[in-house]
Amino acid sequence: MLHYSFEDMRQIDRSTLGNTVPLELFRTIRLIGLNQGLPLGGKGTTLTIGRKIGESLPVSSIEDLLHIFEELKIGIPRIVHSDERRINIAVEDCFCKGLPSLEEEKMVCDLEGAILEGAIGRILGRKVSVKEIKCNVTGHDHCEYEVKL
Template sequence: MAGWIEMVSQIRRPHLGEDVSVLVFRAFRVFMGIYLDDVLGHKGAITLFQNAGRELGKEVGEKLKEESLEAYLGKVIDFVKDARIGILVPVDVNRERLVVALDECITCAGMPNIGKRICHFEAGFVAGIVETYTNKKVRAYETKCNAHGENICEVVVELNYA
């Protein structure tokens, strides 16, 4: 999958431009999740979204790679904000785990409580970012989600998973 960011970044929309509304993004993203849940089952859909997010996170992580954790996290935080994905806030960083909050999440900020967490792609993205830095397989999962009525998204990454 490497190199696909360059491929999809080639945009030729002389009249409509590069920007797309959050509503359109969410319609595509959320309805795809509902469809995959119906076709693959809940666990299959979660796995697919997490794995896709992980691959994107790895590719982005390679582009942002820094020697020091602080510099790397700073670049990741800036990327997430500049790309308007949300505002990434490290909550807890230690040898066992990393906890990050994603405020103003593009996928679900402001949504009503639908009774389930839906940001599995984002959890996978964070996992890929961390795996790029550590060169180790990690486990990541969402523990809070706006769509579950929790007013923020939060991802826990277990660093000693393998």
Template structure:
């Protein structure tokens, strides 16, 4: 089995359609294919996949992580609290913004990407929990990132 890298993903040779795909396709894969199609809302899968993606990103700092979230159009992140053991990140304009409110959080993949990237940057065990989500009825998505321990 071929092991792809993040750099491999940047090699795009689509002459007509280019490197963009509609947000509707990403939402469909995530929320219908994974969230509704797999047991337990696909959480085990999205956590494993997100951590692997985060670890594969070319990041060396928290600022790099925030920048790549914007570059990949994941959302517009902002650190609202940071100390050695805890970072809180708000993500505005998240992929879920505009979806009907269902009372549940759906951005576990994005949190797992943060977790994998933060573990890579810090070299420590990291746990991320989504504490707010647009789909759950909040004004934005928010993540609590615990470092170490």
């Protein structure tokens, strides 16, 4: 079975269209294809995918992870709380910024949280859990994740 690495994903040879795709395509895949098209909003799928992506990122510290989050234009992360039991990471300018607000309290950025979970778990060498506690689409100013260590 063929296995790709994160470094393989950086090998881009598109001379005409370059190395980017429109945000609306990503949103469509995530929110219409996965969230609306799969059972339970695709949550199991996005969590599995996100953790795998996080584990594959070439990072060795949480600072590296925050840097690559911004480099990949996932969002602009910052630590808003940190102690021995948890870390809260706010993400400004997330992919969902600007979408119409949902009437229900449904968070939509579970993939990003799972990426954090996979990467932080690998960095720390132990299981961590990440939960999205704020989301732009529910009216918050930013998305925020609680990382339980």
